[in-house]
Amino acid sequence: MTKSNRASRASRPSRPSRPSRRVLAVASGGGHWEQLMLLRPKLEEYDVRFATTDADIALQRGIAKAETLPDCNQNKPFKSALCAFVAAWVVVKHRPHVVISTGAAPGFFCLMAGRMIGARTLWIDSVANGEQLSMCGKLSKRFAHQCLTQWPEVADEPRVKYRGAVL
Amino acid sequence: MILVTVGMQLGFDRLIMAMDQLAPTLNMEVIAQTGRGTYQPLNMTARAKIGPSEFEELVQKSRLIVSHAGIGTVLTAQRFTTPIVLFPRRFDQGEHRNDHQAATANNLDGRPGVLVAMTVDDLASTIAKGLSMEKPDTALSPTARQLHEAIGTFIETGEL
Numbered sequence: 001m002t003k004s005n006r007a008s009r010a011s012r013p014s015r016p017s018r019p020s021r022r023v024l025a026v027a028s029g030g031g032h033w034e035q036l037m038l039l040r041p042k043l044e045e046y047d048v049r050f051a052t053t054d055a056d057i058a059l060q061r062g063i064a065k066a067e068t069l070p071d072c073n074q075n076k077p078f079k080s081a082l083c084a085f086v087a088a089w090v091v092v093k094h095r096p097h098v099v100i101s102t103g104a105a106p107g108f109f110c111l112m113a114g115r116m117i118g119a120r121t122l123w124i125d126s127v128a129n130g131e132q133l134s135m136c137g138k139l140s141k142r143f144a145h146q147c148l149t150q151w152p153e154v155a156d157e158p159r160v161k162y163r164g165a166v167l
Numbered sequence: 168m169i170l171v172t173v174g175m176q177l178g179f180d181r182l183i184m185a186m187d188q189l190a191p192t193l194n195m196e197v198i199a200q201t202g203r204g205t206y207q208p209l210n211m212t213a214r215a216k217i218g219p220s221e222f223e224e225l226v227q228k229s230r231l232i233v234s235h236a237g238i239g240t241v242l243t244a245q246r247f248t249t250p251i252v253l254f255p256r257r258f259d260q261g262e263h264r265n266d267h268q269a270a271t272a273n274n275l276d277g278r279p280g281v282l283v284a285m286t287v288d289d290l291a292s293t294i295a296k297g298l299s300m301e302k303p304d305t306a307l308s309p310t311a312r313q314l315h316e317a318i319g320t321f322i323e324t325g326e327l
Contacts, residue, residue, distance in 0.1 A: 021322050034242035042315040046322055060220060098322050120325035122318070128238035130274045131267060146327050148317070151274065161327055164313025167245060167278055 021046045024096035024114065026087075026107040028071060029054040031128060035102040037061060038166040039124075049094050053106055067094075069106040074135060080105065088113040102126060108136040111144050123147045127165055129154065169294070170229040171199040174237045175216060178204030179262060182254050185287045186233060187211055189294065198225060223247070231297045233290075236268035236283075241275060250280045250300045252293050279303035 023046045027036035033052055036043075040061075051067035052058050058066035067090045072079040087109035091099065099114030100122045101107025111121040123140030125133050127150040133141065141147045141159045149155050150165035171186045173179035183199055183206050190197040190210035197211035200222070207213065217225065226232060227247045234240045236255040244251040255272040256262035269285070276283040280303030284293040307315065321327055 023322055031237075031239035031242060034239055034246070038242065038246070038311070039315065039318060042318050043322075045319065057219065098325070100318065100321075120321070122321050122327075124314075124318075126238065127242075128267075128271060130270050145325065146321060148314075148327070150314070163317035163327060164310040164315075166242070166311055166314060167275065167308060 021098060022094060022096045023048040024051060024091065024094055024099045024110060024119075025049070026051045026069070026099065026101040026110045028052065028104045028106055029057050032103040032107070032126060033057055035124070035127060035166045039102070043100070046098075049096070051090055051106075051110065069110075072105050074105065080109075084109045084112075088116075091117060091119070098122070100124065103134060104136055108139060111140060115143070115145075121145045125149045125154070127151075127167060133160065168196045168198065168225075168229050169193060169231050169233060170225050171197060171211070171233045172217075172222075172237075172240055173200065173202045173204065173235045174240065175202055177256070177263065178202050179235050179256060180204045180206040181260060181262065181287065182233070182235065183208060183213070185254075185290055189291055192291070193294070195230070231294065231300075233294060233297075236272040236275075238271060241281065244280065245303075248280065248302045248305050250282070250297045250303060252282045252284055252290070252297045254284050254290065279308065 025043050025048055027033040050063050053069055053071040055068045069086050070083045072083040083106050091113035096119050099111050099119050102124045103126050114121045121144040123144045125137035130151045147160050149160050149162055152162045155162035183201050183204050187208040187210050199211045199213045200217045201213050201215055226243050226249050229249050232244050232249055232251040236253040253272045255268035258266045272283045275281045282293050282297050284290045
């Protein structure tokens with residue numbers, strides 16, 4: 001292989017090299033997004049679309065087409081309702097086969113919307129939760145197809161599995 | 168340069184004061200992001216907030232980060248392969264709503280590029296150790312590789 005050939009390959013890491021599975025990958029700004037970005041090389045082997053709560057942090061990573069969701073948490077019922085609505089819209093728009101989230105509430109809403117259109121859904125609880133699952137993690141244990149913790153001590157098979165960590 | 172950070176949400180004067188005392192002995196620039204603390208450092212450059220892109224630049228330039236045990240900072244340090252010393256917030260000092268930072272720090276202790284100082288007395292020696300550290304390896308750790316594989320399996324088969 002020539003050098004230029006290699007270079008052009010390397011410059012297209014986002015091209016899906018696997019059977020085209022549409023993936024929606026969701027994370028709120030901050031630590032959740034950092035964790036999703038550590039998984040980015042794997043996700044970009046597929047037809048992935050990112051969604052987050054802050055368009056700027058996606059642009060910072062050169063992701064121009066990220067979907068933006070309103071931020072919310074369990075203490076903000078109005079914002080949460082709005083977020084759930086936008087999450088449903090994003091899911092309907094992209095019709096993903098798989099929805100994955102590293103947290104928090106906006107990602108959980110995307111998982112729920114994904115379930116409703118028949119997508120497979122995966123919750124990856126934040127590496128910050130070394131003692132127990134987050135609130136949305138506990139909900140995902142029941143309502144997502146699969147729920148992962150990043151700490152072996154927190155795993156509770158078969159509902160909560162440990163399959164490695166971002167670090 | 169050493170970057171000290173306590174996150175944006177809460178002050179952490181115990182760490183800022185300890186680092187302010189140590190700063191003159193470190194023979195290099197120390198920049199502190201102090202959050203909502205009230206203590207005004209005398210021996211280091213202090214700023215309450217630092218925006219995300221500038222923060223990343225500073226992490227990249229720093230030889231070492233000294234930080235509360237916030238996972239966001241650990242992840243940023245990991246991305247730029249900058250060694251980090253974690254000094255957890257304590258519940259009994261009113262520094263957080265529980266002791267999860269101590270648990271996080273204990274769990275992460277010993278990972279490539281991560282060191283932990285549990286007390287102010289441990290800080291100086293842990294920082295010295297951090298400064299003598301090589302940049303951590305950028306290759307995926309075995310646990311990260313395992314997670315990547317699990318995600319690939321899930322995307323392709325819908326199972327784990």
